Amino acid sequence: MNPLLDFSGLPRFDAVQPEHVTPAIRQLLDENRALTERLIAPETAATWDAFVQPMLDAGERLSRAWGIVGHLHSVNDVPPWREAYNAMLPEVSAFYADLGQNLALFAKYKALATGAEFPALSPARRRIIENELRDFRLSGAELPEEQKPRFKEIQEELSALGAKFSENVLDATNAHAEWIEDEAGTKGLPEDAKAAARAAAEKDGKPGWKFTLHAPSYIPVLQFCDNRDLRARMYRAYATRASEFGPAELDNGPLIDRLLALRNEEAKMLGYASFAEVSLATKMADTPGQVASFQRDMAAKARPFAERDIAELRRFAAAELGMDTLESWDLSWASEKLKQARYSFSDDEVKQYFPEPKVLAGLFRVIEALFAVKLAPDAAPVWHPAVRFFRIERGGKLIGQFYLDLYARETKRGGAWMDEAITRRRIQHGVQTPVAYLNCNFPAPVGEGTQMRPATFSHDDVITLFHECGHGLHHLLTQVDELPVSGIHGVEWDAVELPSQFMENFCWEWDVLSGMTAHAETGAPLPRALYDKMIAAKNFQSGLQTLRQIEFGLFDLLLHSEFVPGAGKGFMDLLADVRREVAVLVPPEWNRFPHSFSHIFGGGYAAGYYSYKWAEVLSADAYAAFEEAARSSGSTLDAATGERFWREILSVGGSRPALESFKAFRGREPQPDALLRHNGMAVAA
Incomplete structure (x- = not known):
C-alpha cells in the first residue's frame, strides 16, 4: 500500500518516498472530484450529514497526505523531494482553485445556510458554514464564468511562485560560505560557535573554520566576532541573498514583482480595492487604514526610545570602541559590547546555563x-x-x-x-x-x-x-x-x-x-x-526592535494596499519611503531584505505581518492576568488562571471569533497598556 494513503495512524516517515507522491495525490484528487460531483447532484440533501461531513472526510485525507509532502519539502529539501513536491503543486493548486469556484457547491452551502437545519446546528457548525460562504466568495465563486479560468491561473501561479521564492532563499543561503584559516580571525566567537565552524570545515575536508548564512553560524559571527571584515562579508552575503547580486536563476526580484501584480489582479477581480482588503477579510482588523493607524501609533510611542537607543550605542562605540561610524555589520557586535559593559554579562555567558x-x-x-x-x-x-x-x-x-x-x-x-x-x-x-x-x-x-x-x-x-x-x-x-x-x-x-x-x-x-x-x-x-x-537588560534596545517590526509590517501593508506594481516606483523605493517614515537605522542601499522576506512572499503573511504586533497586544494583556494572579498565589504558573486560559482561548480554537474568546478570558476588550509596560515603554504612553 502507498504509505501516503495510509490514514490509520501516524505518518509513515520510515516508508514514504518521493515516488509515492504523484500516484497517491492523483488518486486522492480523483476521489475528491468524484465525490464532489455526487454531492452537488440534486438528489444529495443540503444537510450536514449528507453533504458537509463527506466533504470534510475526503478533504482531510487529501490535506493530510499533501501535508506530509509539504512538510518533507520544508525539512528535507533534497532534489528528489523538491521535484516530487513541485511536480504535484500545480495540480493540487488547480484542484483547490476549482473547488473554490464551484457554483453548485457554493449553492449547496447557501441552501444549508438558509435551510431549516441551520438554526439547530451547533455554534461551531454554523461558524464553519459561514466561513465556507466567505471563502467561496474570496475564491472567485461569484465571478462571471468567463473570468474564472483566469482567476484559477492566478491561484496556480501564486502557489508556484511562493514555493520557488522559498527555494531560492534556501539555495542562496546554502551557496555562500566563508573560510577562516587563521584562528585569530575567529577572535571573540563563543567556543561552541567555533567548534561548530571547525566541524563544518572538517566535514568538507578542509582546514580552519567554515561559516555559513544559516542562523546558528551567521548570528554568532555578527554578534560576537571581532573580525570586522568577516562580519562585513557575511552581512553583505546575507543581506543580498536571492537578489540581483547573485546568480540570476536565484534572483527573487522578478518573482516579487510578479507576485504583487498577480495579487493586485486577484483583488480587483474580486471587487476589492487592494490585496490588503482581501487579506483582512479573514482577520480581526477591519481595514488597511485601521492597521496602518495601529502601526503608526505604535511607531510614535516607540520612536523616542529607539532614538535614545541608537544615540547611546553611537556614543558608546565612539568612546569605548573607537568607532566614529557604525555600519550595519557593526550594530549587533557593538550592541553586545554595550550590553556587556552596562549589565556585566553576555548572551554567551547566559547560553551556557541552557543545555x-x-x-x-x-x-x-x-x-x-x-x-x-x-x-x-x-x-x-x-x-x-x-x-x-x-x-x-x-x-x-x-x-x-x-x-x-x-x-x-x-x-x-x-x-x-x-x-x-x-x-x-x-x-x-x-x-x-x-x-x-x-x-x-x-x-x-x-x-x-x-x-x-x-x-x-x-x-x-x-x-x-x-x-x-x-x-x-x-x-x-x-x-x-x-x-x-x-x-x-x-x-x-x-x-x-x-x-x-x-x-x-x-x-x-x-x-x-x-x-x-x-x-x-x-x-x-x-x-x-x-x-x-x-x-x-530585558528591554535593551526595545525601541529599536519595535520600530524594526513596524518597518516590516508597514512595508508589507503598503505594498499590498497602496503600491501599484509596474507604475514606475519599485518595491525597494517603497521600502525606502517606509524607512524614512519610521526607522532610525537605515541599512545600506544595496541591502535586499525583501528578497528573503519569506513570511509575505513564500508564506501566508501577505498583508498580515502586522499580526505579530497586533497579537502582542492580546498576548501581553492575557499574560497580565497571570501577573495579577501571582500577587496572591506567588507564581505566574497559576493553575486556576491556566485552566481559564485553556478553556476560553486554547480549547475553543476557531469555533467563535477571537475577540469573543479574549473577552471571555479577560472580561473586557484588549488594552495595549501591558505590552507597553512589558517593553519598557509605558512612560511614553
Whole structure:
C-alpha cells in the first residue's frame, strides 16, 4: 500500500518516498472530484450529514497526505523531494482553485445556510458554514464564468511562485560560505560557535573554520566576532541573498514583482480595492487604514526610545570602541559590547546555563503546571535521526502528540514554525487526537560519542522554543470536534500569534528559569545575580526592535494596499519611503531584505505581518492576568488562571471569533497598556 494513503495512524516517515507522491495525490484528487460531483447532484440533501461531513472526510485525507509532502519539502529539501513536491503543486493548486469556484457547491452551502437545519446546528457548525460562504466568495465563486479560468491561473501561479521564492532563499543561503584559516580571525566567537565552524570545515575536508548564512553560524559571527571584515562579508552575503547580486536563476526580484501584480489582479477581480482588503477579510482588523493607524501609533510611542537607543550605542562605540561610524555589520557586535559593559554579562555567558535537556524539562514543567497535562516521550517513525516524538495526556487520556525537530540542517528551511500533521475531530469510533510538527533551527550538539556536548540554547532560542510550543498547544489542546474550526483552524490570522507570544512571557520568570538551567560545564543553576542582570537588560534596545517590526509590517501593508506594481516606483523605493517614515537605522542601499522576506512572499503573511504586533497586544494583556494572579498565589504558573486560559482561548480554537474568546478570558476588550509596560515603554504612553 502507498504509505501516503495510509490514514490509520501516524505518518509513515520510515516508508514514504518521493515516488509515492504523484500516484497517491492523483488518486486522492480523483476521489475528491468524484465525490464532489455526487454531492452537488440534486438528489444529495443540503444537510450536514449528507453533504458537509463527506466533504470534510475526503478533504482531510487529501490535506493530510499533501501535508506530509509539504512538510518533507520544508525539512528535507533534497532534489528528489523538491521535484516530487513541485511536480504535484500545480495540480493540487488547480484542484483547490476549482473547488473554490464551484457554483453548485457554493449553492449547496447557501441552501444549508438558509435551510431549516441551520438554526439547530451547533455554534461551531454554523461558524464553519459561514466561513465556507466567505471563502467561496474570496475564491472567485461569484465571478462571471468567463473570468474564472483566469482567476484559477492566478491561484496556480501564486502557489508556484511562493514555493520557488522559498527555494531560492534556501539555495542562496546554502551557496555562500566563508573560510577562516587563521584562528585569530575567529577572535571573540563563543567556543561552541567555533567548534561548530571547525566541524563544518572538517566535514568538507578542509582546514580552519567554515561559516555559513544559516542562523546558528551567521548570528554568532555578527554578534560576537571581532573580525570586522568577516562580519562585513557575511552581512553583505546575507543581506543580498536571492537578489540581483547573485546568480540570476536565484534572483527573487522578478518573482516579487510578479507576485504583487498577480495579487493586485486577484483583488480587483474580486471587487476589492487592494490585496490588503482581501487579506483582512479573514482577520480581526477591519481595514488597511485601521492597521496602518495601529502601526503608526505604535511607531510614535516607540520612536523616542529607539532614538535614545541608537544615540547611546553611537556614543558608546565612539568612546569605548573607537568607532566614529557604525555600519550595519557593526550594530549587533557593538550592541553586545554595550550590553556587556552596562549589565556585566553576555548572551554567551547566559547560553551556557541552557543545555537542551534542562530547557525541555523546564518547558514541559510549565505546560504541565498551567494546563493540568502530562508530557512524555513516545515512539513514531521520523524523517531524521535527530527528531523526537512526545505525547500529551490529560486525566490519564491521550489528547495529542508532537514531533520536535530542533536543529538547523542544510536541507531544512530557515526559521521556526509549527505545522499540523493531524487535526482533532470526531470520527466514527471516537475522537481523532491531534499531532503537530514543531520545527526550529538551533545549533546541534557538538562532538561524538562520549565526547558529545549537549546543544546549548541562547535565551532568544529558549523564547523561540516557547513561542512555537504556544502554537503547538493551540493545535493540541483544542476540545473542538469539528475539523475546520479545531485548534488553529478558523482562528483569525492576526489572533493566531496570541498563544505563542503569550508563552514567551514565562521565559522571564525566575521560578521558571531557575528550574530549567544547569551550566554546561559545572551543572550549577542560573545564579540569581545573573538573572537580575537579564531582567535589567530585558528591554535593551526595545525601541529599536519595535520600530524594526513596524518597518516590516508597514512595508508589507503598503505594498499590498497602496503600491501599484509596474507604475514606475519599485518595491525597494517603497521600502525606502517606509524607512524614512519610521526607522532610525537605515541599512545600506544595496541591502535586499525583501528578497528573503519569506513570511509575505513564500508564506501566508501577505498583508498580515502586522499580526505579530497586533497579537502582542492580546498576548501581553492575557499574560497580565497571570501577573495579577501571582500577587496572591506567588507564581505566574497559576493553575486556576491556566485552566481559564485553556478553556476560553486554547480549547475553543476557531469555533467563535477571537475577540469573543479574549473577552471571555479577560472580561473586557484588549488594552495595549501591558505590552507597553512589558517593553519598557509605558512612560511614553
